[in-house]
Amino acid sequence: MDNLSQYYRGHSTAEARWARFGPYYAMFPIDFAFNVVDKYSKPGDKILDPFSGRGSSIYAGSILGRESIGIEINPLGWLYSNVKLYPANLEKVLNRLNEIYELRENYRHDILNYNEFFRMCYCDEVLKFLLSARDNLDWGKNNTDRTLMSFIAVYLHANLGEGLSNQMKLTKSLGKQYSINWWKKNNLETPPQINPFALIKEKIEWRYKYGTPNNNNSYVKLGDSCLITEEMIIKNDSNYALLFTSPPYCGVTDYFMDQWLRLWLLGGSSEPEYRKENYKGRFGNKEKYKEMLETVFGNCATLMSDNATIYVRTDSREFTLNTTIDILHEKFPNHIMKIYNKPIGENVKTQTALYGNFSKKPGETDIILTKKR
Numbered sequence: 001m002d003n004l005s006q007y008y009r010g011h012s013t014a015e016a017r018w019a020r021f022g023p024y025y026a027m028f029p030i031d032f033a034f035n036v037v038d039k040y041s042k043p044g045d046k047i048l049d050p051f052s053g054r055g056s057s058i059y060a061g062s063i064l065g066r067e068s069i070g071i072e073i074n075p076l077g078w079l080y081s082n083v084k085l086y087p088a089n090l091e092k093v094l095n096r097l098n099e100i101y102e103l104r105e106n107y108r109h110d111i112l113n114y115n116e117f118f119r120m121c122y123c124d125e126v127l128k129f130l131l132s133a134r135d136n137l138d139w140g141k142n143n144t145d146r147t148l149m150s151f152i153a154v155y156l157h158a159n160l161g162e163g164l165s166n167q168m169k170l171t172k173s174l175g176k177q178y179s180i181n182w183w184k185k186n187n188l189e190t191p192p193q194i195n196p197f198a199l200i201k202e203k204i205e206w207r208y209k210y211g212t213p214n215n216n217n218s219y220v221k222l223g224d225s226c227l228i229t230e231e232m233i234i235k236n237d238s239n240y241a242l243l244f245t246s247p248p249y250c251g252v253t254d255y256f257m258d259q260w261l262r263l264w265l266l267g268g269s270s271e272p273e274y275r276k277e278n279y280k281g282r283f284g285n286k287e288k289y290k291e292m293l294e295t296v297f298g299n300c301a302t303l304m305s306d307n308a309t310i311y312v313r314t315d316s317r318e319f320t321l322n323t324t325i326d327i328l329h330e331k332f333p334n335h336i337m338k339i340y341n342k343p344i345g346e347n348v349k350t351q352t353a354l355y356g357n358f359s360k361k362p363g364e365t366d367i368i369l370t371k372k373r
Contacts (some may be wrong), residue, residue: 055081
C-alpha cells in the first residue's frame with residue numbers, strides 16, 4: 001500500500017473509515033482528491049475550495065497537513081464535511097442517541113400528520129425517532145448533535161436492509177409519487193420494521209472502530225461562496241497555495257432537490273421543491289451561472305498567493321466548459337493553462353456514477369493553471 005492510499009483505501013485506519021463518510025451526489029472521488037493535494041501543494045500550505053460539496057478536497061488537505069478551507073451552500077454537504085473532519089466524542093454521541101430515542105414517544109401522534117409517502121417509507125418506530133431527531137438535535141451549533149444528525153442523515157434512505165427506509169437510492173432522494181408507485185409495483189407498500197436505535201448505534205460504532213482522523217486546522221463554512229470569499233478578502237485571509245474545486249455544472253444537477261428528504265430531516269420542507277434563491281438550483285440561467293463563476297473566481301484570484309496552482313474539474317458540455325475556461329483565463333492572466341479532457345469510457349466512473357447514475361455523459365475536463373516562469 002502506498003503512503004497515500006492508507007488514508008482512503010479499505011477500512012483499516014481511522015482516516016480511511018471516515019474518508020467516504022456522507023453519500024453525496026456528484027462528488028470528487030476520494031483518491032483523486034488526495035492525489036491532487038499531494039501533487040500540487042506541500043505540508044503547511046493553505047488550500048481553498050469554494051464549492052466543497054461533502055468536503056473531499058478539504059478532508060484530503062487536512063489529513064495531509066494543509067490548512068484547508070471550504071465553502072458549501074448546501075447544509076447537508078456542510079454537515080458531512082465538518083463531522084468527518086471533527087467527529088464528536090463517541091461516548092457523548094451514543095448517550096445523545098439514547099436521549100433522542102427515549103424522546104420518540106412524544107411524537108406518536110405527530111406521525112399521523114404525515115402523508116402516504118412518509119408512512120410507506122418508514123415504519124412508525126423510525127418515523128417517531130426521525131421527528132425526535134429533527135426537533136431536538138441542534139446540529140448547527142453543537143458538535144455532538146451535529147455528529148449524531150450526520151449519521152441519521154447518511155442512513156435516512158438506502159437499499160432495503162442497509163438504512164432506516166423502505167427501498168430507496170442511497171445518494172438521491174427520489175420524488176414522492178415515483179417512490180410510492182415503485183413500492184406498490186414491487187409489493188413493498190409496508191415499510192420494514194427497524195429499530196432505529198440499534199441500527200444507528202451499530203453504524204456509529206463501526207465508523208469509530210479505529211478512532212477519529214488526525215486533522216489539521218481545517219474547516220468548511222456554510223453559505224454563499226460569492227459572499228464568503230468577499231468577506232475573506234476584507235479580513236485579508238489570503239495567501240492560498242492551491243485552489244482546488246469543482247463548481248456545479250450549468251443545467252445539470254440540483255443539489256437541493258436531489259437531497260430534499262435529508263434536508264427535511266435538517267428542518268426543511270416535507271415537500272420536494274425547486275429552489276428559487278440564487279445559486280441553490282440547477283443553474284438553468286446561463287447569465288446567473290456566468291456571474292457566479294466570475295465573482296467567485298475573481299475573489300479567489302485576490303486570495304491566492306502569486307505562485308498558486310488552480311485546479312478545476314468541470315463539465316465537458318460546451319457552455320460550462322467554455323465559460324469556465326474564459327473566466328479562468330481572465331482572472332488568472334499570469335498563469336499557464338493546461339486542459340485535460342477526460343471523455344467517459346465504459347470502464348471510467350464519473351463523479352455521479354460513483355453513486356448509481358450510469359446514464360451516458362459527455363465526460364469531465366480538468367483545467368490546471370500554474371504561474372508563468
